Amino acid sequence: MNYPSEKKEIIDCLKSLGANVDYSKDNYFGYHCIFAPEEIIHAAGFVPIRLFPTCSSIYDADKEQCFHSRTCEFAKRLLENFSSGKLNFLQGVVFAQCCDALRALYEVINGKTKNIFYINTPIANNDDSLIADKNIFDFFVQELVSFSNDLANAYNLQLTSESLLNSIDVYHENHSLLSAIEEFYKKGLLATLDYLHIRKSGYFIRKEVHNSYLRDLLSVLKKEDASNSKMEFQEIPILLSGNINGDCNWVEYLEKMGARVVAEDLCCFSRNNTINEKDKQNPFRLLALENLTKNCPIKIGVKNRFDKLYAKYLDAGAKGIIFFIFQYCDAQYMDYSQMKSSFAEKNIPTLVINPSVFFNPSAQMETRIEAFFEMVRNNE
């Protein structure tokens, strides 16, 4: 395989790969959430592909009234993707327990679409008692085992421990490469948009291919970073939190208004960061443990959620935080309510935006953001 070695060319290549997937060329298996065990899907021989709503209408979802009007648009539009046949190329889909709206989506399409799986990942995260009590933790390990067995039975294939460990290694490398690249992004050697596109492309292509590009990019970045110094920027440094449905137009929009997104805590990006567990005696146990390390407020009892976000804020040198929360996303909103008061105690300005699933800035939104930036400047 030939691919370019210069930084821009690698990034452009990744963007292009992520945006122009030929879904007929491989066996794709969908998942909607960072808590789905991609490694198991990968070990089964599929290409795990993250599902982002792409349907421009929610006509059918509303027409069928599968959800009431106060359901998050993300779930509605994803339903539309299923109903319209846009996802017919998928060999299967797995839902992991995260929020009630997506559980409702699973209920709607279960029975209508074949090869839909559900995994009861814990609703609590980083819960010490959960891990400490072997019996309780083993239930979740067993859920992963059951999913693996269900895949093997449904598709008549063999999913061995060895193949799963190999997949885990591939994903571990991916986590490590992305973490390393993130450091260069923090230093300013990568534009925010490029960094996010690099991450996003990994959701649509084989992880081995993604790793290959990331390795090349990393070596280029290391050479570029000879001075080991952090670049300075004039724009307002902002931390983004929440969910933008992977739509980087939002970041571009904010940066055109004078911000620089120096760190993010977004559903489709760094919330997927995992701490690589080392003990590989039981790969399913390893996956269950890694699942619990993801810092996502969808789960309850996320340990040190504020401390981690605050540390990220400080580390990145941010001066304000913008929360992107879809309307009717109660889990994220509950997180915001807590985070806002905690950040306010530290005199850190925050703003909440309710975007649509697709990029749709309004004049009102622009006014609010401008006022927020003004506040951040005055705070300095």
Added chain:
Amino acid sequence: MNRTFAKPQPMLIDAVKILRKQLKINDTIAEKQKKAWVNFGVPSIFFHAFNIVPFYPQILMYNTEEFLENAEIIEGRFEIPNDLCTDNKIALARCLTPETSSMAIPEPDFVVSINMACNQIASGFDFISKHKNIPHYSIKIPCPDYAKLTHDTKYKTTFLQHIKDQFKSLSSIIESEFQVFHDEVKLKKGLKLYFKCVLLFEYIQMLNAEFPAPINAQDYMRYLTPMFVTNYLKDDFDILDFYIKLYNEIRSIVEQNKKNSREREKIRIYWDGSMFVHKRSALNKILENFNASVVCGSFIYPYLISESDNCMYPDLPYPLTREKFIKFFSQSTFLKDVFYVDDFDSFSSSDLMAMIVFKLSHFKYGMKQRLDTVKRGIKQFSADAVILHMNQNCRFWSLCQTQLADCLVNELKIPSLLIQADHLDQRIISEAQLTARVEAFLENL
């Protein structure tokens, strides 16, 4: 025109007084003991066995006007989303605006949640725990595969075991954190009493299968509530006597109706979704005008009734006495059939708690189970129509209600009405809208 319901007997409204009386008793105890805020679903007996006093903010704060005032405060001041589950908002309001609450409850030492229906309430209690800087312990009920649950014994056993393990773990944590120890003998004694109340309440509900139904089924929640919040280990209030009296009172209405040859109501309604707390009198007035009655509902029916299509138990003696009922209970197969408890003494309290919670977690079992439950309820209570309350702040209650309505119309030929509202938040629907919709529906019938 004959009224469908007899005027409420004094006993039938005692349930609210019971709650207030319990609160007063709890206030006296609470100064010396550890206190927990608990969401509805974990019977209080579990905590009383540790000598811990549980409070249920959701139940204790069910006051419409106060809710509205508090909701606006927490939404404005604390940016709590207005589409959050109303029960959650009640608990949060109590936490964030205690000064506005008319029913004061003591501050908790810890909170316990159980996600029997959805994850929102666990999320709300998590918020409370962080706000008050106190521990939050959660019992996490997974969403099982309903088909496997009903046909695969091993799968069901694993599922129950998981819930049991969590209760065991919770017991250990409470013991070590708060230096309190649970009395297993007392807890099991209390649980046995609980099961007796459950069986009796099943019979009380089934009285509404008679023509005409003696009771507005929407009142069942208030009669059910004491079963959860009462301290079974105290001697000054006998919960079993309460339900025996309730049974006799309602049964006497049935017998009176038979004696007077009262005609059945014109329209018998099955209510899917949470029952209204507000606008109840307006709704009842419309129902009376059309000689209609709510005979059963999803808010109560699936909690207790066995999974059989027919009530398999012989009729209860009437008038019922404590002695007669205890004898009846000892001879019945209820515990085995409904809770899979064949030899009570061989089960630990964690086993029994797991069985109870398993039965209460019917929301987790998905669309198919929901449909089966509604169909069974319609058949058992001879419902002519279904009103589906699509609660705008509850994803789970409103899940697939449109499909449910379509299914009822097409499969069972049962007319159904969907109302988009909220059980407590009056801002969602006005009285005029509600009245118009229900009237039009009943007129068409």
